[in-house]
Amino acid sequence: MRVGRYINTVCQLFDVQVLYDIEAVSDDENDFRVRPYVALGEMSNYATEFRGYEITPWFPSEEELDEFCERNINSFHIAACEIQLDNGRYNLG
Numbered sequence: 001m002r003v004g005r006y007i008n009t010v011c012q013l014f015d016v017q018v019l020y021d022i023e024a025v026s027d028d029e030n031d032f033r034v035r036p037y038v039a040l041g042e043m044s045n046y047a048t049e050f051r052g053y054e055i056t057p058w059f060p061s062e063e064e065l066d067e068f069c070e071r072n073i074n075s076f077h078i079a080a081c082e083i084q085l086d087n088g089r090y091n092l093g
Contacts, residue, residue, distance in 0.1 A: 004066025006073055007040065013080040016040050016055060018062070038065050 011017060019041050022034040037058040044052035059065040069076065 004062055004069065006069035007062065007066045009073065010040055010055075010069045010076050013076055014040075014055060014083075016042055018065075019043060019052075019054065021058065035060065038062055040065070040069075 007018060017040070019039045021037045021039075023037060024033070025035045026033045037060060039054045039058045040056045041054035042050075042052050044050060056065065056068060059068065
């Protein structure tokens with residue numbers, strides 16, 4: 001599991017994972033620096049032609065991603081419940 005409590009919760013609600021990516025921050029070929037980014041979603045799988053997706057914006061650190069998840073945890077819970085209802089996994093009757 002990830003370090004962030006809210007990251008873990010959202011990953012479990014939607015069965016997703018923490019995605020990592022990097023971006024080059026220098027145009028000079030002799031100065032290779034990158035900036036990391038993290039988001040929640042599912043990675044693409046080119047062997048099966050599965051196209052990945054993100055359910056959060058990209059952030060420069062897990063701490064910032066966890067803060068975003070904390071601020072939006074109620075919305076994530078509501079969305080997860082709506083998905084469960086749409087899939088017929090909850091019987092309210």
